[in-house]
Amino acid sequence: MRTLLHNARLLTMNETFDEHLCGWIVVEDAHIAAMGDGPVPDMHKAADEIIDVNGDLIMPGMVNTHCHMPMTLFRGLGEDVDDRLYRYILPLEKEAITPDVVRVGSNLAALEMMLGGVTTVADMYWFEQHVGRALDAAGMRGVVGQTLADFDPPDHNTFHEGFGLVDDLREEFRHHDRISASIAPHAPYSTGPKVMERVGQYAADHPDVKIQMHLAEMKSELAWCEKNHQMRPVALADKAGILRSGAIMAHCLELTPEEIEVMAERKIGVAHNARSNAKAGRGIAPVEAMRESGLPVGLASDGPMSGNTLDLFSQLAPASMFAKLLGQSRACLPARDVVQMATIEGARVLGLADKIGSIEQAKHADLIRVSLDAPRMNPIFDIYAALVFSASPSDVLDVMIDGQWVVTDRRSQTLEHQKVLGDARQVTEQFKKKISRIDTIS
């Protein structure tokens, strides 16, 4: 199968940030076979599908480096409530999360992300096998992490059971093209150093299994580590051997310059949850300092109960604005860097930069087509600024993942929009009854 896309404004996000104002791409099966600017060479004109994209933007699909997909079902619950984690999330998760609920929430998340231009996601949750299956069916790319924690989660009573779930996940996806299994200790304070050590060993024994974890996210975590181990979170994680090359650490707000150096030396990747951190009133992660040290930093939605939306258009402007506030200058974290973080740098965080994240020959064809037609996008003096500060997820017209059209003309081709919404509403009606009971008790 050969597809030719032409008459495109092409943002490659390659190393030299090449932009083609009258670009074309040839996709052959799952890969980008050829690309260029100007008239399409004759040799590329024979294709099964020829699409004039009418001057719209074609750019790499976005990479969401940290998510809890099934939590779409809790979106907006306990909004603006400081103790919402213990008041709502943990009791509800314990009582309500089943494989079927995970499937329903994952479908809603996948639909939202694809419509909003996200083609790859790193997720961590309970019953993660079912998240992987939902991503597979939706046609998305993902790194799916089975979460391990000591707070009596819905899918394992002991860490022994938890590691068993990781084994199952690995078994199911070990030969999958788009989905890979990952192991996700929740956080230093919710696994303790012993389990972190065991996770480090698991990752050493299974090099195909990446580690994902929340790290240095908040002051209470610092206090826990200090009280119980007289260490800061990064030192505790490092001592446990979990800061392995390729591990994905989410949040990373509370870092000293020395800790940033340690993380850079360990060659880990960082998932920056701009909106989620700010919404919690926790602060602004030192993104520029991390990137200057050589740490790749990707953008991330976090779970929808924290960051609400799962597309990355919602994260672009906040990421830039927060960095400018932190650095007290308009020049901090310019628009192009933010788009880089949402695409190729996010791919680096997930260890996928050789496959995706930019439009380059021989890479997998994960592409999005973005309309530039909204008044708010015009005029375009700077295409990166237009994407960061003006674009919305609704501007995404078409999405291709691994050479397959999963969204065309703003409609999902792999999921039934109304059915996905209907299933989600049915589940949340059940939640509402449980919540009113929680609110009555407290």
Place this chain on the structure above:
Amino acid sequence: MRTLLHNARLLTMNETFDEHLCGWIVVEDAHIAAMGDGPVPDMHKAADEIIDVNGDLIMPGMVNTHCHMPMTLFRGLGEDVDDRLYRYILPLEKEAITPDVVRVGSNLAALEMMLGGVTTVADMYWFEQHVGRALDAAGMRGVVGQTLADFDPPDHNTFHEGFGLVDDLREEFRHHDRISASIAPHAPYSTGPKVMERVGQYAADHPDVKIQMHLAEMKSELAWCEKNHQMRPVALADKAGILRSGAIMAHCLELTPEEIEVMAERKIGVAHNARSNAKAGRGIAPVEAMRESGLPVGLASDGPMSGNTLDLFSQLAPASMFAKLLGQSRACLPARDVVQMATIEGARVLGLADKIGSIEQAKHADLIRVSLDAPRMNPIFDIYAALVFSASPSDVLDVMIDGQWVVTDRRSQTLEHQKVLGDARQVTEQFKKKISRIDTIS
């Protein structure tokens, strides 16, 4: 003309924040004649137009309390450049801004705002008469402020000429239903106290003319006031008599608690430019402290060269997140307060709260219909959170201003979308030549 809208999720934004899950409204000519929840009473069923809104949200049109509409034509120019004001804006404005350019930029701004759910705007720019005419033709509501400044602006060489332009503006719109004239000294440092005094006197002589000004926006303004007048900006403005009841002050970042009290006593209104302030790296305005003192604070886009977009959906999440960062708590500036600021509180800032800003009987019919169908909007545990953290300007389906449909099915009924974009692109092509000359010289 009578229009009945029914089967609506109705967010009234009235004093008790009434929400109707199965609401209906009757609009008679320019006004809301009746409204309610549940089955539509028989007496309201005879209407010229009956629209089933299919469960979509109907809420008040949003009020953008501070803008420089024609600057759409500079959107994205000098992005991330610290000295962009002196490097790009002022030279370009001096050379390029004409009444025709103001008209073209205003049309683009009006189109963007209406499509994004803004029904009322307070604007200040050069050749403001032409902004007023563009708003009039588009069918929008506006407070149009002729700007006065000493830095050799494109439309007046002396303040005497500037006040003449204010007279002309007032003359043109004094009997207009939707547009009212305003006088807009640029800022303390660009008019000086003498001109501020004269403006205060002008407003005293013409109670129909509101004052708009940038105030306490940045550190360099504090330094100028201190150096030249040994005062802070609020004291300088107050001494000049410009902090009159009903005046609209934009930005108000650099305020002490005592200055907030002074401003509250003077009964002014504040335009909070959340994104613009952050993008400049200037900081976060003390929104909660201002509101607690009784100052009404509306949301604002600022000019599109500063805040990029002119809809207020873009401002809702930033306003809430910045307040949470400043207050270090998830509980700061909750979602409902932010929606309030974008609607009825913005109307209070502009002195229009008796006419618009909420859906109440006898108010003018400025309404927007918002689709709740995007996956990112679902489920809805909290409609305010869905609006603040998930909605996008593209979710606006229909817009009614003063009883007239100006947008239906995401299409402008008063402006030609492609012509407006085409005109804007033509003008900006001219700018690009001038900019390349600027960049070559420097």
